Amino acid sequence: MxxxxxxxxxxxxxxxxxxxxxxxxxxxxxxxxxxxxxxxxxxxxxxxxxxxxxxxxxxxxxQFHDLLSRCRRGPAVILPKDFGAIASATGIGCNSEAVDIGTGSGWLASQLANICGKVTTYEIREDFYKLAKKNFEFLGLKNISAKHVDASEGVAETNMDLFTCDVQAPENLIFIAEKALRVGGYFVAYCPQITQIMQASEELKKSKLKLEKVIETIPREWKVDGQIARPEHQMLGHTAFILIARKA
The missing domain is CATH 3.10.330.20 (Vcp-like ATPase; Chain A, domain 2)
Known part of the structure; x- marks a missing residue:
């Protein structure tokens, strides 16, 4: 050891x-x-x-999740419960390449980099960009490229396996994602409000990205101790809705 x-x-x-x-x-x-x-x-x-x-x-x-829990927070973060749903639905792996829009504190980009071969993340706000860079350094991630750039004007990456976004108006990124993704690649929008999902789903109809599903993760932990076996009294409820679409 x-x-x-x-x-x-x-x-x-x-x-x-x-x-x-x-x-x-x-x-x-x-x-x-x-x-x-x-x-x-x-x-x-x-x-x-x-x-x-x-x-x-x-x-x-x-382990990675022990370190992630110690990362600094600025804007709201994408928790492992939601990332797990994204990873399982899109099938990303060690050979996958991903683009992440709206870096924020860098939690989603970090979790992607822990699985994927390469991640490029875009953040328009300088304070969030600097915060995320510190988190990437703390985690020791070498396969992330962070860009302080407005992604609404387009991204340089092409033939991507995954395009994720955590922004106020994900519908504005759909055609940018369409160009960045390979056929069969996934578009994922993380949206706290269902109205964001509704607007994005309508815009998807005009693109080559086909809606697969919209999900929400609400795990319920249990207390198990001897003859005691019941759900915990406290639980983490709604964080966001997750829209998943695939390029055809």
Whole structure:
């Protein structure tokens, strides 16, 4: 197992809870006790360390979603529950190339880059563009090209497998997507309001992009403990509608 180096990110695991920290000359403190993070350096990722309160903490190498949850937020982000629906509906993989319009905080582009071979993302606002760039750097993603450009004037990419957008008026990007996509490629619009979906679906009728479906993801988690088995009282409800169309 690999050794932890200075400034590496480490996942602390104890009693079903996880905390992401950096191996550096600082101390970490919560109800588990106090832990000198400098002592993590040189240990393997599967080792166990004790806090000042004698709590045994497992050191683990963080997964992508652990890192994503620590990314900075500006505008509303596209959560893994919605990205999972997009990925499964479009069948993207390691050889796929995608264009993403409306980078925002960069969460969708980052999740795409974790699966796809190459992602190009466009953002018109400079503050969002800079924020997303910092998130890409934090995640260590090398296969993203971020552009501070107004995509409503067109994109340079062609023969794409996927064209996603999280913008106020997705209908204005349909013919741009049509040119950018290969035959069989997918157009995905992420829309908080159903009126956005309605307008986009009407514009699709004038293009080579054929509507496949509109979906919404509302997962319901359950509490399971001994004889207790019921839905959790709290749940994440509506985030957005997802329009999926394919170029014919």
């Amino acid at each position: 690999a050794k932890i180096k200075k400034n590496d990110l480490v996942l602390l695991m104890h009693s079903g809870r996880n905390v992401l920290v950096r191996a550096e000359a600082k101390s970490f403190e919560n109800d588990w006790g106090i832990l000198d993070l400098k002592k993590l350096i040189g240990k393997s990722y599967d080792s166990v360390i004790e806090t000042s309160a004698n709590k045994k903490i497992i050191l683990a190498k963080p």
